[in-house]
Amino acid sequence: MPRQRSARSAALGVTVRRIPTTPLSQRSAGALRRRLVVGGLVVLALVLITLSFRANEGGSLSGVQSAGATVLRPFAVATDRIAQPFRDAYDWTESLFHARSDAARLRRENSKLRQIAIQNQFAIQENRTFKRLLHYVEGKSFPRDYTGVAAAVTGRPSGAFAQAIVIDAGSGRGIRVNDAVVSSDGSLVGLVTRLTSGWARVQLLTDQEAAVSAVDVRTRATGIVRHAHGTRETLVLDRVRKQDVIHEGDSIVTAGWRTNGLSSVYPKGIPIGEVTSVGQSDTDFFQQVQVDPYVDFGALDAVLVLVPKTRTVSP
């Protein structure tokens, strides 16, 4: 860059590069235009945030968002199709690093699960007999009372503020806000929080706002599964009383409570994860239980939305 005129500053004793003179009106007009554009855009963004934040489900802005999403949907699908081979290649390469340890772990797990499956067969038979004898009446349970609506994951919000996915099924396929979402192997993924006719946004279990009442399958200890602060995919089973027994390796499933006409949005019995550590201190009221989720939230490409076979209409 050519150096501008220089002058020796008497006060500082250094060389000062002077600003070249340009017409004041031209400079101020440019600055004014710049301020008007950015100011206008900031105001427009704030108006959109306010309207979007205050809008009800099915309101006018929801319609605008639905229309916008529908217009952009073919582009997103095309991008997904183009990117899929590259994503597969990345996943395949990454899996090579863990293949040996994964195989050893899966062999151990397989042998353990074979034993559990045999024990479960006996337990199921006993359970059926007892229910028949007691004329036991139970609430909705998974998967008997639900239809799974399959949907592909089409996107994620960027940034660390929301743990969510967007799926390509919406109210047009019978999905409603607060429907539970599971992975292809039936483990809990999250909850539908926003909806258009063709799309739905699913809040993942790893979101700061997510909380699920859960129970230890073996000991019946209850608590609330939440995201562990400061981690990406670890969960904690909170509010577990100190006298309750809970061990590493225990399976945690949704509790699906029902009381005074109110019920949990999650059906009971959906697998959530496995206990990886249990700790307690003298000062805490509750145990500190860490849970490793069964779902790999970073690798979700398809999910099932659990739509009740008979939907109860809220008053």
Add this chain to the structure above:
Amino acid sequence: MTTAVGLRAGALVFVAALLQVVVVSSTFVFGGTPDLLLLVVVCVGLLRGSIAGAVLGFAGGLVVDFLALDTLGITSLVLTLAGFWAGRYGETTGRGRTGAPVLAVGVITVLAAVFGLVLHYMLGEPVVAHQALVTALIPALVLNVLLAYPLFWLVRKIVGERLALEPTAEVEFVV
């Protein structure tokens, strides 16, 4: 900015927004994800000025908010300011400096995370500062900085560099 350059820049930001939502946000590298759209907006701002940066940041953010069914305007607001700031830096002190893309990307990544955190907090959403500013931000910052030069080069190839530059509004001390 001519119409052809404007269209090329618009298409670039649109593709970056699509890739961000569909591919990049679910591709975790070292526990984090780069912010491709932010990078492109910063590069466009540096190369084409503050107005182009702000307008394309707003448009790109709106595409992300539509596709992710997010609160409309949040990403737009963050990216408008990011594009504007990058543009002003490119028009003034960052002009012609080799390290400008890396410095702008690094600083704006951190500022965008802090501003996003404040914005979500103000909207009453539960946010954990440690998660947003440490766990997610550090890998994202490293990835963004690593991608800064290659993307700057690519964006310059596509949208070119603004020729008519306004005079530097600075005083430089040469010792």
